[in-house]
Amino acid sequence: MLSIYMIMVCTKLETDCDGIPDFGSTKIVGFFDTKEKAERVVLDNHCNINEAFYKYAVIERVNEGMYPSSVIRSFYMFDEAINTYRKIVEPKCLMGYAGLII
DSSP: OOEEEEEEEESOOEEOTTSOEEOOSEEEEEEESSHHHHHHHHHTTGGGTTTTTOOEEEEEEEESSSSOOOOOEEEEEEETTTTEEEEEOOOGGGTTOOOSOO
C-alpha cells in the first residue's frame, strides 16, 4: 500500500467547546514518502516552517485510496530556545480522532 507522510503546521492543538479539533491557523507545508524525511524537515525547521507563527507541527501518514483516514501521526512543539521543533506526546484531547490533516 502506498503511503505519504504529510506535514501540517498550526497555531493550536486543542478542541473547541463541542469537542471538535481546533488547530487555529494551519498550513500544509509538504509531504514525503518516508516518515524519516518528513521528521527531518520538522526537527530541522527546514525553510523556516515555523514562520515565527506556527507553534505546532503534525506529521500524519496518509494511505492511498478513497476516504483515507490515519491514526499514525507524530506531534511537535516549537522550542524558541533552540529555534526548532521537538517531539511531544499526542494531546489527550485529540486521541481517537482519525485523519487530522486530510
